[in-house]
Amino acid sequence: MTDRLDLAIIAGDGIGPEVIGEAVQVLEAALPDGVELVTTEYPFGAGHYLETGEVLDDSSLEALAKHDAILLGAVGGDPADERLKGGIIERGLLLKLRFAFDHFVNLRPSAIVPGVSSPLADPGEVDFIVVREGTEGPYVGNGGVVRAGTPAEIANELSVNTAFGVERVVRDAFTRAAARPRKHLTLVHKKNVLVNAGVLWQRVVDEVATEFPEVTTDYLHVDAATIFFVTDPARFDVIVTDNLFGDILTDLAAAIAGGIGLAASGNINPTGAYPSMFEPVHGSAPDIAGQAKADPTAAVLSVALLLEHVGHPEAAARVVAAVREDLAARGTTPRSTGEVGAAIRERL
Amino acid sequence: MTDRLDLAIIAGDGIGPEVIGEAVQVLEAALPDGVELVTTEYPFGAGHYLETGEVLDDSSLEALAKHDAILLGAVGGDPADERLKGGIIERGLLLKLRFAFDHFVNLRPSAIVPGVSSPLADPGEVDFIVVREGTEGPYVGNGGVVRAGTPAEIANELSVNTAFGVERVVRDAFTRAAARPRKHLTLVHKKNVLVNAGVLWQRVVDEVATEFPEVTTDYLHVDAATIFFVTDPARFDVIVTDNLFGDILTDLAAAIAGGIGLAASGNINPTGAYPSMFEPVHGSAPDIAGQAKADPTAAVLSVALLLEHVGHPEAAARVVAAVREDLAARGTTPRSTGEVGAAIRERL
């Protein structure tokens, strides 16, 4: 247990600062006595870029690297803004952080608990985690364009998958599965079509499985997996999958488990070589920004993942318990961002 | 209107022959008087491969090319069968046909009609089509492996997207959108991450949109699209998307609109240069094969798409109407494959 938590905060754009304000207050309230919280705010995001022309320079990356962890709200501006075209904030800021700090485990839990309403008529007992690979696959940015902007344009995207990269995330997923009551791991891929990557993923899962005889495994094609997400999501325990499939499946998972307002994530480097980064799955939602309407729950649950990661599992459990109590007591009366945050803190 | 329909039939594996048997009978019953149906059966599939070692040779491809259209049941064997590893049937047969016959429009409609039950509590009025690109993207099979099977393996998958290929499918999607009451087209991609392909897709949509001023358009990231599929699927009219995103979204669409037992598809070459191919979205389902349990409705609805394509829109409409009447009258008593087929034929 550290007696000091040195946290970098990137509140970001839109509703980012609103939800992070509440999340940091929850963090302060939940930290064990004697642990000092030191926070440093970084201004990055679409707004900062439009003002200064800076997305994320190398010296800031070095400064960020010195913190114990990073808490991020949401980054991204108006999708129609031409100046933000080509994923300049997504690739240049969010993915740059995930890649620079080698966040190979993108951890995204989903659970339906009392008070959480699902668009599914009969979801059953949903409680699973997705371990999404975070540093490879189609996200590497190794594509290119030939004859750009012409009728003869060719645009390529390369998905890169290494045994090194797949093995470390698969081992992490098995470790998490072994620690859960059901001890089941599902590999999701599209190995009947993406045969090069698929054969690698399946081979690695089969190999690592021998180290975890207590964990049962199965395999689903990504298309079939989406069917089970809506017909029988309770079947899942731990899902391990590639960066892009994980992106798609975790938004779907969030949607069936109470919406994107509740979905937390951790971009984790389990080696500790770099700070891990915790963020709600939702975006900056420019349409509702500044109205104190955003639900800070996803940011608060991201704080729980952060606490767990930095060695305060009991504090993490208290945050999760407070959120669950708040969810169970939630009526239908709309509450402001601050009211939700305060209600959660009162239950800590 | 042709007075002869020369159809190739690949009944395939598992439940394929069972559902195709019913579908062909519906086709015979629905064809306008005076149109002669000539069918030729081809034995391809996992079973044929395991018996003969042949997946699909060039002379069969040439023979298939001579037909007016192809009706396919389902191909694929036991996923655990080592001899079928590496997508040998999927890539070597199904995708080979789609690529050889340049099926650039993979058409997949979804609708919730009376009698169709959805896993969603409140799906609303769902009636949309997905126009999935069928000849490019991550399906091209241009990946490769370095140091295969070693701890230093690198497995690559290349997604190839051409202005030529994107433009023709986007124009087809706009044409379909313009013919529908709502006249709305949604591009689904992941242009904030897959920026090379994404910029191309968005540019082409913007360009072709100028030819269809009556069609409104919007854009969704694929992850966000899955959220709307479960929270507000009624918002969609026509979706145009890449080969892989289309694969994922259409299984999800099938799941929310009554299940994979009802989902039809057409692999269409709108130029007529090659025969188009119609198939249910479902697979060969070896677990229920031979038990007369499979629902032939998806195969029957694929016949409706076929009739539409070969110039018999009224016969197509009759088949759809018969299916909808049957769905509306369906109770909860299980019926055999043959009973469902007969019930649909009676309503023609």
Ligand SMILES: CC(C)[C@H](C(=O)O)[C@@H](O)C(=O)O
């Ligand atoms: C904003 C985008 C780059 C990001 C991703 O694709 O990973 C987001 O969708 C997420 O899931 O965190």
Ligand SMILES: CC(C)[C@H](C(=O)O)[C@@H](O)C(=O)O
């Ligand atoms: C079997 C497989 C190759 C195929 C695909 O990925 O296209 C299937 O999932 C489909 O959607 O028709």
